[in-house]
Amino acid sequence: MFGKKYFIIGDIGGTNTRLAIIDSNNTFLLKKYYKSKDFGTFSDLLDDVLKSNSLRISKACFAVAGPLNADRNQCHMTNIDWNINSDELKAKYRFEKIILLNDFEALGLSIDKLNKSDKSELEELTSKGFDTKGVIALIGAGTGLGASILYRLKDKHLPLSSELSHHSLPIDASNKLEQELVKYFNKKKIVLEAESVVSGKGMTNIYEFLLSKKIKHNKKVMNEIKKASIEEKPVLITKYACNDKDLLCIKTLNLFIVFYARIARDLAMTSLCSTLIIAGGIAPNIIQVFRESFIEAFAQHEHIEARKLLENTSIYVITDQDATFKGCINAMSLL
Amino acid sequence: MFGKKYFIIGDIGGTNTRLAIIDSNNTFLLKKYYKSKDFGTFSDLLDDVLKSNSLRISKACFAVAGPLNADRNQCHMTNIDWNINSDELKAKYRFEKIILLNDFEALGLSIDKLNKSDKSELEELTSKGFDTKGVIALIGAGTGLGASILYRLKDKHLPLSSELSHHSLPIDASNKLEQELVKYFNKKKIVLEAESVVSGKGMTNIYEFLLSKKIKHNKKVMNEIKKASIEEKPVLITKYACNDKDLLCIKTLNLFIVFYARIARDLAMTSLCSTLIIAGGIAPNIIQVFRESFIEAFAQHEHIEARKLLENTSIYVITDQDATFKGCINAMSLL
Numbered sequence: 001m002f003g004k005k006y007f008i009i010g011d012i013g014g015t016n017t018r019l020a021i022i023d024s025n026n027t028f029l030l031k032k033y034y035k036s037k038d039f040g041t042f043s044d045l046l047d048d049v050l051k052s053n054s055l056r057i058s059k060a061c062f063a064v065a066g067p068l069n070a071d072r073n074q075c076h077m078t079n080i081d082w083n084i085n086s087d088e089l090k091a092k093y094r095f096e097k098i099i100l101l102n103d104f105e106a107l108g109l110s111i112d113k114l115n116k117s118d119k120s121e122l123e124e125l126t127s128k129g130f131d132t133k134g135v136i137a138l139i140g141a142g143t144g145l146g147a148s149i150l151y152r153l154k155d156k157h158l159p160l161s162s163e164l165s166h167h168s169l170p171i172d173a174s175n176k177l178e179q180e181l182v183k184y185f186n187k188k189k190i191v192l193e194a195e196s197v198v199s200g201k202g203m204t205n206i207y208e209f210l211l212s213k214k215i216k217h218n219k220k221v222m223n224e225i226k227k228a229s230i231e232e233k234p235v236l237i238t239k240y241a242c243n244d245k246d247l248l249c250i251k252t253l254n255l256f257i258v259f260y261a262r263i264a265r266d267l268a269m270t271s272l273c274s275t276l277i278i279a280g281g282i283a284p285n286i287i288q289v290f291r292e293s294f295i296e297a298f299a300q301h302e303h304i305e306a307r308k309l310l311e312n313t314s315i316y317v318i319t320d321q322d323a324t325f326k327g328c329i330n331a332m333s334l335l
Numbered sequence: 336m337f338g339k340k341y342f343i344i345g346d347i348g349g350t351n352t353r354l355a356i357i358d359s360n361n362t363f364l365l366k367k368y369y370k371s372k373d374f375g376t377f378s379d380l381l382d383d384v385l386k387s388n389s390l391r392i393s394k395a396c397f398a399v400a401g402p403l404n405a406d407r408n409q410c411h412m413t414n415i416d417w418n419i420n421s422d423e424l425k426a427k428y429r430f431e432k433i434i435l436l437n438d439f440e441a442l443g444l445s446i447d448k449l450n451k452s453d454k455s456e457l458e459e460l461t462s463k464g465f466d467t468k469g470v471i472a473l474i475g476a477g478t479g480l481g482a483s484i485l486y487r488l489k490d491k492h493l494p495l496s497s498e499l500s501h502h503s504l505p506i507d508a509s510n511k512l513e514q515e516l517v518k519y520f521n522k523k524k525i526v527l528e529a530e531s532v533v534s535g536k537g538m539t540n541i542y543e544f545l546l547s548k549k550i551k552h553n554k555k556v557m558n559e560i561k562k563a564s565i566e567e568k569p570v571l572i573t574k575y576a577c578n579d580k581d582l583l584c585i586k587t588l589n590l591f592i593v594f595y596a597r598i599a600r601d602l603a604m605t606s607l608c609s610t611l612i613i614a615g616g617i618a619p620n621i622i623q624v625f626r627e628s629f630i631e632a633f634a635q636h637e638h639i640e641a642r643k644l645l646e647n648t649s650i651y652v653i654t655d656q657d658a659t660f661k662g663c664i665n666a667m668s669l670l
Contacts, residue, residue, distance in 0.1 A: 067607070067644075070468065133405065135495060147605070151486055151495055160470060160486055166604040166641035168597065173508040173517040182508040191637045262503065269501040270482070270605050272402070302526045306501035309402075 006055045009328035010062040011103065012042060014079025015143045015231055019049050021057065026329050042082050043092065050093060060089065061099040061328040063106030065144065067163060072100055079143050099331055104146040106327035107279050107318065108138050108159025111150060113326045114318070121320040125291045128314040134274025137267050139164065141202070141260060142280035145195040149271045165195035170262035184209045197259040200234040200282070207237050207252040217248035238286055254293065261297035268313055269306065275314045283317045290317065341390045344663035345397040346438065347377060349414025350478045350566055354384050356392065361664050377417050378427065385428060395424065396434040396663040398441030400479060402498060407435055414478050434666055439481040441662035442614050442653065443473050443494025446485060448661045456655040460626045463649040469609025472602050474499065476537070476595060477615035480530040484606045500530035505597035519544045532594040535569040535617065542572050542587040552583035573621060589628065596632035603648055604641065610649045618652045625652065
């Protein structure tokens with residue numbers, strides 16, 4: 001193996017971290033999954049992979065869930081108390097080169113590399129086909145809410161950073177229930193911003209609000225959700241909504257998707273995208289629900305010109321679990 | 336004048352149209368102002384300039400208030416029933432080259448050409464200086480609401496199109512008065528979108544809503560505003576707010592600026608801009624009001640990280656009346 005070059009790439013989230021080692025042909029030699037919270041620092045986690053193998057790793061590219069600083073060498077992560085500094089990592093592990101990306105920049109950089117006609121990579125919710133010429137907007141609810149606007153440069157799409165999580169709450173102020181949700185958030189000191197309804201935690205916030213409104217529900221299901229971890233709650237709510245077992249879960253998922261679609265609509269109007277791509281952990285598991293409810297809510301607009309634009313937008317879901325890895329690989333070839 | 340090259344550039348709005356003829360050194364030979372509604376088509380208006388002089392115009396660049404089609408050769412304008420087709424204009428006037436821009440793309444293309452330390456071109460509301468490295472977000476209320484996100488490519492800033500006018504209403508759903516504004520808009524069939532509160536017409540909508548709430552006001556002022564044209568109403572409201580003559584006008588302007596700042600905040604969070612630039616006809620005339628009220632409302636956010644980002648954003652107002660012309664000139668050198 002002497003002389004051969006190996007690279008490490010990573011998808012570093014507040015909940016899960018995935019690392020991979022690839023060779024210079026982009027062949028995967030190793031993939032490892034971790035619970036991020038099992039480690040005090042990212043470097044502790046990296047030790048686990050790098051100290052247990054003898055490959056000479058020359059380059060690294062990490063996609064991190066959080067905003068980078070202006071010099072792009074540091075990120076204090078969202079949802080976990082990790083500070084990632086690329087200069088320190090470069091020195092410690094003697095990388096020749098290291099690239100830090102925001103996780104949605106990495107997803108953005110994967111788009112040109114995903115096969116648009118392979119449903120295990122990208123699945124279309126509409127039936128318009130992929131417009132490679134226009135602007136692409138990427139949005140994704142997972143542990144948090146992320147986004148990126150991709151502009152076109154020659155034949156490539158390049159991502160801009162975003163903090164869409166802090167966008168204002170997508171509330172219909174003439175809707176009584178939604179007015180009450182805002183009151184409830186105020187009372188519970190939940191921040192009034194998009195991520196508080198459009199994310200895993202956001203889905204749980206909606207569930208707990210609707211529970212406080214005494215909506216009919218299955219006691220056993222409620223107790224199971226109550227006892228579950230923060231990460232498990234939205235998984236259970238989605239499960240009991242999709243198997244029609246619990247009215248409260250169904251109402252929660254409906255409202256969640258409406259909020260998701262409204263934020264996506266504002267992003268689409270702001271970016272005038274011709275293609276909207278939904279990323280994040282929630283959509284791929286319930287594509288049929290998105291096909292039915294998301295598209296309808298997305299295109300709801302009182303202005304006819306806006307409605308036309310929204311109805312003409314192609315909507316895709318990223319189904320490829322390795323999309324972030326593919327974005328890291330693309331970044332290493334571009335940057 | 337034989338052999339010399341001349342260019343025509345234009346800022347084509349629903350209310351006003353400004354045309355200029357320049358030579359190849361970008362010296363202005365002629366500037367003309369028109370009321371757009373005095374002409375049935377844009378071509379009729381263009382005849383007025385081009386038929387009355389004998390200069391050989393080889394290139395044209397027009398910034399139009401409305402979204403372009405995907406091929407960028409056509410625009411059905413917002414706020415006036417004009418259809419602008421660049422192929423037809425090119426053939427009719429025998430231009431060698433013609434460029435159509437959206438008006439906010441043109442403003443975006445002017446930014447690199449404006450003098451950041453000359454208050455008659457760009458005036459800073461904050462005191463942070465201009466960050467040339469980051470993303471710039473441009474927003475502007477005039478007849479309508481426009482915007483553009485400018486990404487950096489080497490030493491240039493290039494504009495993306497936007498339809499921010501159709502962004503959702505920036506309503507605080509826990510505020511009684513704002514809930515009533517939504518009800519009023521529903522009753523009056525005013526579209527629930529950003530432009531309905533953040534534009535000249537939007538300011539009038541707010542005024543008429545507050546009038547319906549029986550807020551104390553000066554009868555003479557009210558009658559003057561009532562009789563004024565659509566274009567004059569926001570000018571009068573602003574005037575009577577700034578000279579402290581009318582409580583209703585003061586409350587209208589306050590609410591208008593809060594809505595404006597909230598939409599700008601969503602744009603800033605979506606684009607993660609380091610500089611926000613306010614364009615449009617309203618801000619330059621009341622810069623002091625913006626310095627006091629806009630900045631405060633802009634940085635209001637319950638999330639501490641979001642607040643930090645917003646407080647660190649440089650905010651400028653475009654004061655240069657020829658900014659759109661400068662953007663057209665820059666476009667002709669770039670495209």
